[in-house]
Amino acid sequence: MPIQIFQPSYRVDECLSEIRDCLEKGWTGLGFKTIAFEDAWKDYTGLPYAHFLNSATAGLHLAVALLKRHEGWDDGDEIISTPLTFVSTNHVILHTGLKPVFADVDEYMCLDPIDVERKITTKTRAIMFVGIGGNTGQLQAVSDLCRERGLKLILDAAHLSGTKLHTRDPGHFADAAIYSFQAVKNLPTADSGMVCFQDPELDAAVRRMSWLGISQDTYQRSGVKGSYKWMYDVDEVGFKYHGNSIMAAIGLVQLKYLDEDNAYRRQIGGWYDTGFSGNKAIQPIPIAAGCDTSQHFYQVAVDDRDKVILGLYDQGIFPGVHYRDNTDYPMYSQAKGSCPAAHAMSERILSLPVHLNLTRDDIGVVVDALIELVGS
Numbered sequence: 001m002p003i004q005i006f007q008p009s010y011r012v013d014e015c016l017s018e019i020r021d022c023l024e025k026g027w028t029g030l031g032f033k034t035i036a037f038e039d040a041w042k043d044y045t046g047l048p049y050a051h052f053l054n055s056a057t058a059g060l061h062l063a064v065a066l067l068k069r070h071e072g073w074d075d076g077d078e079i080i081s082t083p084l085t086f087v088s089t090n091h092v093i094l095h096t097g098l099k100p101v102f103a104d105v106d107e108y109m110c111l112d113p114i115d116v117e118r119k120i121t122t123k124t125r126a127i128m129f130v131g132i133g134g135n136t137g138q139l140q141a142v143s144d145l146c147r148e149r150g151l152k153l154i155l156d157a158a159h160l161s162g163t164k165l166h167t168r169d170p171g172h173f174a175d176a177a178i179y180s181f182q183a184v185k186n187l188p189t190a191d192s193g194m195v196c197f198q199d200p201e202l203d204a205a206v207r208r209m210s211w212l213g214i215s216q217d218t219y220q221r222s223g224v225k226g227s228y229k230w231m232y233d234v235d236e237v238g239f240k241y242h243g244n245s246i247m248a249a250i251g252l253v254q255l256k257y258l259d260e261d262n263a264y265r266r267q268i269g270g271w272y273d274t275g276f277s278g279n280k281a282i283q284p285i286p287i288a289a290g291c292d293t294s295q296h297f298y299q300v301a302v303d304d305r306d307k308v309i310l311g312l313y314d315q316g317i318f319p320g321v322h323y324r325d326n327t328d329y330p331m332y333s334q335a336k337g338s339c340p341a342a343h344a345m346s347e348r349i350l351s352l353p354v355h356l357n358l359t360r361d362d363i364g365v366v367v368d369a370l371i372e373l374v375g376s
């Protein structure tokens with residue numbers, strides 16, 4: 001059996017029973033389970049607002065676009081971001097007419113607050129922080145820096161479902177936090193995401209903008225009267241980004257087991273830690289103090305990474321790389337060379353398999369194979 005980096009698992013009967021509710025009621029779209037999931041997410045995270053979307057990318061786009069409008073940022077204003085992320089994080093900055101400025105990463109593979117501070121200019125408006133693999137890195141320091149310098153903080157929490165920082169959801173440290181429930185994330189649906197603003201005005205705005213700019217207030221008012229449902233207002237040019245009840249039905253079940261599932265992921269992390277302890281050729285990426293990680297994946301750094309990966313493939317083990325330095329891609333190449341640590345690490349890191357179908361023996365197989373390939 002090949003050992004894959006990710007493999008989603010679902011409590012199938014429970015998911016089907018939630019989905020059955022939707023089908024029997026004839027309500028698979030916006031509303032119904034999407035509202036139930038938003039409420040459950042707010043309960044779970046303790047965040048004041050949550051809006052369910054069809055992806056985290058949609059949430060990142062709306063977070064940047066709405067903050068830009070609300071704060072009156074100009075085209076060409078800057079957001080400091082990381083080059084070590086899924087391109088989704090940075091594409092939304094370009095989509096919004098803003099300029100991504102890259103700061104380097106620290107030992108956690110997350111933004112280094114010292115380099116972030118160096119990269120602040122008179123045009124900097126916000127910082128985009130990514131919690132790599134469930135790690136919160138130095139989020140607290142970056143959050144403090146934002147407060148000091150009057151910058152907004154957007155948290156790409158695609159890997160952070162269930163992560164806690166000092167026992168709280170990391171979303172509490174940001175102006176907007178965006179979670180992904182894409183198929184291979186640690187809270188998998190098939191495709192969906194959640195955007196959580198701290199500001200009620202922005203939450204209201206994101207609800208309009210995710211449904212083509214249609215004002216749901218008007219819709220709901222006329223709905224209550226039972227007529228004039230067609231008389232809704234369209235206040236602005238929005239997007240078709242909202243989530244649906246089928247995805248939310250799966251999300252509701254997954255959320256019930258999130259803590260239990262993440263605990264098993266951390267157990268896998270512990271087995272890797274033990275397996276690599278004392279090995280000089282394999283450097284596990286540390287988890288920051290105060291972070292109770294979701295352990296979305298387990299990252300190590302090794303020399304000759306590409307060869308090592310091919311060696312693992314030969315043994316039916318399929319790790320990943322999170323991520324290639326984004327300044328290697330043409331649309332970000334103007335920043336090439338601006339983040340030497342991120343660049344060097346992007347050639348050394350690999351992410352080892354973490355998912356719920358792996359046993360302690362499987363982890364032993366991966367540990368032995370890696371040690372065999374890189375030595376000690």
Ligand SMILES: *Cc1c(COP(=O)(O)O)cnc(C)c1O
Nearest residue numbers: 055056057086088158180182193
């Ligand atoms: C997966 C991912 C996203 C995008 O999530 P989708 O729900 O697929 O749009 C954004 N950022 C990071 C870091 C991711 O891993």
